Amino acid sequence: MTITFKHITKDYNEKSVLSDVSFDIASREFFVLVGASGGGKTTLLKMINRLIEPTSGEILIDNEKITSLNLRDLRLQIGYVLQQIALFPNMTVLENVGLIPAMKGWKKEQIRARVTELLPLVGLDAETYLDRLPSQLSGGEAQRIGILRAIAAEPKIILMDEPFSALDPISRKQLQELVKNLQKELKITTVFVTHDMNEAMALADHIAIVKEGNLLQTGTPQELLNAPADDYVASFFKDYQEDFSKIKLNDLTENLTELSKAFSADAPLTEVLKTLSHRHESEETHA
Incomplete structure (x- = not known):
C-alpha cells in the first residue's frame, strides 16, 4: 500500500509541530523517519492510523483519504510496534499475538495455527512459548512477540516507533536483521521511527530527515550519505559506521x-x- 502525505501541518496551542510536510511512501518499501527528539517523527507516524489528526492537509493510502475510511477498519489493517512493547501481562503469548486476529473474527484454531506458524520466524519454538506469560520473557523475546502481534493479522502497513531503543546492542542488531528480513518476505509497507542513523541505514529503502516539524530531505540511504541537503542532515552521518x-x-x-x-x-x-x-x-x- 502506498502512503501519501500532502501539505500536513499540526499545531498545538498555537505552536507549530509540523509545517507543510509532503512526501510519498511506496508500496512494500521500508521507510524510515529520522530526526532528533521532538522533531515530529512520531507525530507523523501516528497520523497514519489516526491516533493524531493533522491540523490541515491530507493523508492518503492507495490514493484514498484516510478520513474517508472507517476508523476501526483502518486500524485493523495497520500493525503497530511500540518501544514499550505493551504486552498484556495476564495474557499468554498465544493470546497476545492472536489479539488482532481475534478482533477480526478469526476462529480459535485459525489463530493458534497462525501463531504456531509465526513464532519460528522470530527464532522462538512454538511449543515452548505459546503458553508463556510476558513475565517469563526476556526483553528481546518480548519485543519479538510485539512484532508478531503487529503482523499476525496480515496487515498491509506496519508502524514501528523506536521499537529497539531500549534493548542491548546485540539484541538490537538481531532484531534489526529480523525485521528487515520479515519485511522483505511479507512485503509489508513499513514506516519506522528512529534517531539512530546507523539503524536507519541498516533498514531503510528510503529515509526522511525531519527537524523541528520540517521535512529537510528524503532519499535512499546512499543519496543522503553522498549528498546531504545541509549541515544538519550531514551531522547524522558524523558517527555513522x-x-x-x-x-x-x-x-x-x-x-x-x-x-x-x-x-x-x-x-x-x-x-x-x-x-x-x-x-x-x-x-x-x-x-
Missing part, C-alpha cells in the same frame, strides 16, 4: 586489479570497503 561484516577476503582479492585502477594508492581503506559493500548489496539484490 558502514557495515562491512558481509565482505569476505575473497571479495577483496577478486576485485584487486579493478580496485587498484579505481583508487589511488593513498585512498582510505574505508572508501575501498564501501565500494565493495555497495557492490555486494547490489549483487544480492539482483540475485
Whole structure:
C-alpha cells in the first residue's frame, strides 16, 4: 500500500509541530523517519492510523483519504510496534499475538495455527512459548512477540516507533536483521521511527530527515550519505559506521586489479570497503 502525505501541518496551542510536510511512501518499501527528539517523527507516524489528526492537509493510502475510511477498519489493517512493547501481562503469548486476529473474527484454531506458524520466524519454538506469560520473557523475546502481534493479522502497513531503543546492542542488531528480513518476505509497507542513523541505514529503502516539524530531505540511504541537503542532515552521518561484516577476503582479492585502477594508492581503506559493500548489496539484490 502506498502512503501519501500532502501539505500536513499540526499545531498545538498555537505552536507549530509540523509545517507543510509532503512526501510519498511506496508500496512494500521500508521507510524510515529520522530526526532528533521532538522533531515530529512520531507525530507523523501516528497520523497514519489516526491516533493524531493533522491540523490541515491530507493523508492518503492507495490514493484514498484516510478520513474517508472507517476508523476501526483502518486500524485493523495497520500493525503497530511500540518501544514499550505493551504486552498484556495476564495474557499468554498465544493470546497476545492472536489479539488482532481475534478482533477480526478469526476462529480459535485459525489463530493458534497462525501463531504456531509465526513464532519460528522470530527464532522462538512454538511449543515452548505459546503458553508463556510476558513475565517469563526476556526483553528481546518480548519485543519479538510485539512484532508478531503487529503482523499476525496480515496487515498491509506496519508502524514501528523506536521499537529497539531500549534493548542491548546485540539484541538490537538481531532484531534489526529480523525485521528487515520479515519485511522483505511479507512485503509489508513499513514506516519506522528512529534517531539512530546507523539503524536507519541498516533498514531503510528510503529515509526522511525531519527537524523541528520540517521535512529537510528524503532519499535512499546512499543519496543522503553522498549528498546531504545541509549541515544538519550531514551531522547524522558524523558517527555513522558502514557495515562491512558481509565482505569476505575473497571479495577483496577478486576485485584487486579493478580496485587498484579505481583508487589511488593513498585512498582510505574505508572508501575501498564501501565500494565493495555497495557492490555486494547490489549483487544480492539482483540475485
